[in-house]
Amino acid sequence: xxxxxxxxxxxxxxxxxxxKESVNSIIQEIQDQLPVDNDKRGCPVPPNLxxxxxxxxxxTGSHQIAIGDCYxxxxxxxxxxxxxxxxxxxxxxxxxxxFPAGNDLHKTVQAFYNITTMPxxxxxxxxxxxxxxxxxxxxxxxx
Numbered sequence: 001x002x003x004x005x006x007x008x009x010x011x012x013x014x015x016x017x018x019x020k021e022s023v024n025s026i027i028q029e030i031q032d033q034l035p036v037d038n039d040k041r042g043c044p045v046p047p048n049l050x051x052x053x054x055x056x057x058x059x060t061g062s063h064q065i066a067i068g069d070c071y072x073x074x075x076x077x078x079x080x081x082x083x084x085x086x087x088x089x090x091x092x093x094x095x096x097x098x099f100p101a102g103n104d105l106h107k108t109v110q111a112f113y114n115i116t117t118m119p120x121x122x123x124x125x126x127x128x129x130x131x132x133x134x135x136x137x138x139x140x141x142x143x
Contacts, residue, residue, distance in 0.1 A: 017059040027051045030088035045073060053078050054085035
């Protein structure tokens with residue numbers, strides 16, 4: 001099934017937590033880095049399906065066997081393609097992940113402070129847990 005033709009935009013967001021344009025952009029960026037071999041049954045798994053399998057795994061947290069059942073591939077294939085897609089995306093990190101610098105850094109710190117009243121914050125990452133240590137200062141209640 002090709003979600004770009006079979007599903008509405010809302011259905012793609014419900015299943016992949018990404019818009020069609022975002023998924024297509026990811027496919028375009030990494031397709032040359034993905035394996036082009038066949039699955040264990042001799043069927044080629046195109047790069048767009050490899051990306052969809054990986055995104056569905058990440059979006060839902062479902063077991064790989066359940067994801068494979070949805071797209072008629074084995075759990076082993078889902079595992080292989082998930083790893084390949086994640087590696088390809090990680091290779092793009094320097095292109096897309098950048099910390100603010102200079103005047104942008106000051107603006108970012110101020111914007112976070114305006115929203116959260118937490119000083120010195122330059123960013124946040126969804127679904128990441130970071131241990132918060134007790135501040136070593138005279139007024140720890142400020143933090």
